[in-house]
Amino acid sequence: MADPKPTKIEKALDFKAKYQTLMNExxxxxxxxxxxxxxxxxxxxxxxxxxxxxxxFSAKAPKAGEKKQRTCKICGKTGHNARTCPQRPNA
Incomplete structure (x- = not known):
């Protein structure tokens, strides 16, 4: 009995492996x-x-649990910015 014909997926995986080998070389x-x-x-x-x-190389990442201190331009409090200020006027 003859060997079963390889499926298209098997052919594609074989080509992919050959491609990777050639690229690495x-x-x-x-x-x-x-x-x-x-x-x-x-x-x-x-x-x-x-x-x-x-x-x-990238800039030093902040340590876990370390938050950047933000100061709001609207109310002047730290912990949030103008975008998330509770006193922000509705536009």
Whole structure:
């Protein structure tokens, strides 16, 4: 008896796996090339760093339980702003 014909889902998953493998290999080749070029630049006195996108440095996040002190421009009290002021005139 012949092997059952693979379904379209199985084919798609197989193509996806092959695609991921090729992308990872291409990425590794590109990184190796870039790191070699960065090494050459370092020899010339330049400083560069290769950073993967999505790993950007961000401002320090507030600690848990730490609230930013807001001062209302309408009543001058802290704890809320003009947008949420209970004394806000209806417009």
């Amino acid at each position: 291409a990425r590794d080749e590109a990184i190796a090339s870039i790191q070699g070029q960065i090494g050459t630049l370092k020899e010339l006195g330049f400083t560069f760093e290769l950073v993967e996108s999505g790993s950007r």
